[in-house]
Amino acid sequence: MKYCLNLDKKVSFALILATLSCLVAHLSPAQAAPEVSTKTGASAEPVSEELSLSTDLSTATELAEEVLTDGQSTAIAANELHLPEIPLTDLETEAETKVQDLLGSETLEAQAPANPEASESVSPVLEPLEGVKTLEEDDPMGQVTNVSDLLDVQPSDWAFEAVRDLVERYKCLVGYPDRTFRGNQPTTRYEFAAGLRACLDTIAELVAAGNLVTEEDFEVLQRLTQEFDAELALVGTRIDNLDSRVAFLEDHQFSTTTKLFGQAIFGLQGRSQDNDFQLAGQQFTDTDDEITLINNVQLSLFTQFSPRSLLLTSLQAGNGNTSPTFNNTLGNFTRLGYEGDTGNNDVILTDLNFRQLFGDSFALIIGPEGVNPINVFRGVNRIESSGSGPISSFAQRNPIIGVGVGGAGVGFDWQIATPVSLQAVYTASIANDPINGGIFGGDNGETSVGAQLVVSPVDTLDISLQYINAYSPFGRLGTGIGDDQLVLNNPGERGPINTNAFGATLEWRVTPNFTVGGWAGYTDSNFQEAAGDVETFNWMGFLNFPDLLGEGNLFGIYVGQPPKITSSNLPNGRNVPSFVSRGDFTAAPGDQPSTTTHVEAFYRWQVSDNISITPGVIVIFDPLHNSANDTITIGALRTTFTF
8 A cells, every 4th residue: 555655746647547546456445435426526525625736727728728739729619507616725836936927928828829719728718619529418428429539628528527526526726817717618628638637646646645536536537547648748748848948047037126128229310511600700610410320228227126116227328429519509409319429338327226115106216326307207298208209309308307417316206196296306416526516516516406296187188397496516507408508617717507497398188199299498597606697498399199100100290499598697708698699708698699490300110019210300490599500401210129
């Protein structure tokens, strides 16, 4: 008897049958269990409730999908058999747990059959297949169609009923992920074999533990094993292969807590040649007009320590500047959104911050890099992105959100109510410098504090209001767009300003395929070393057409005015408009002589889930806010890869 119970944990099916045969041969009438009905588990002698259930039917179903053949047809509609739900335990097989954690749903789909209907192993009841034989309920078992002749196993088949009775008696199947057995649905032969294997394994463990199996159940198991011998062999082979693949992934996985998101951009662009423009009272010719190819790569690591916390680490490398000669003047009007020149593709750290969710509506962000209004404020224009949104830098978002260059800081995002949210942030540009800046900026560091209120009175309308207070010792806003430098920095003199910036942005999704929106921004900067103020204003209106000519595509038209100095009453020698337009250091205060108009159109073609190609055209009338300057036309072709 001890020899019969000497079972290895990974016992083969042949050995299981041999063991069961041995037990039956050694059973005496006194040892045999009372006869148990094979039709119901209600009258059966209960099995100990402490026994572990062996496997999850979702695992068995997934394994079965791997060995389906092209010649198999879809399942027959099930009879209405109402079985009691069998609750799941928390115990799952090691292979299933690893597949769910490491491989996901695609792992077991790799070898699925070409027939899509045949691969839906746990789908709702399917249409019946004509010509397939069925088992009448009043037929004796010996006169039914052989199971091997059937393409699918139905709830009315003797094999289906036999395994169902074994499940009820020995608890050898856990069930589906929704904690039910679904005994009223047909299964494919390979799904059925996977479930049968689970029952064989469990019954073998019960026998090894000293529990007895009735002779009638043994005969049922023997017949089932014989008629599903080929399918059982294939399922066993698939389990071995799956274990090997799981082990390989465990050994080679990148991280259990970190996910990588990447974006690579190729930009091909050029602009109209030999444009003349005036700067400081002199005539210049734009020589930065050759066709160029630039790149920008961003890699972000999302490390999740818990479901409510996230560490963001981002790296960037890029080359290319479309206006190297006049970078801070003409370049502020022609700059493209995907320009990210880090030198010669030097890798720099752009984000290093930690985010924690408190409750269901409040999130905190803190870190030494990437904490600024652009990253903390919610973008009302839902397509703002250097890789998938507009082409130009100006058309990305309201420029006042970029006022105040910052890196280290702290911020929060608070969902006050369903239609209302509030974001706020404090940031410092050189928080790591104890001499010239520090966390609070000092006299030589740039700092800013800002808040944004977002209101959505209806599902299709978003309105945001922004306020930012920023300090700059260099007399600039820090946006890099339009009139950014507000005070002339004479040699040996600083140009400190304190800026109050106000903005409003609106987006109305008229239909799922048509959006209209726009923004306006105003700044008032107070000169700190003498009396004087500088005011700027910008605006933009846009039309977006999502999914135009295909899902994922986007057509956009943007028209606006880049930030323009509308008033400047700084002391002589500090006034920017008079110097830029005439080169006069002693001229009286004033504003820019003209107004630049920015017109942009682009079409994003979503080639695949991970690749998009975006051609675009930008026309800039009266650049540098001077009507004497030639119109600039820019053509660009952006290709974006995401992974």
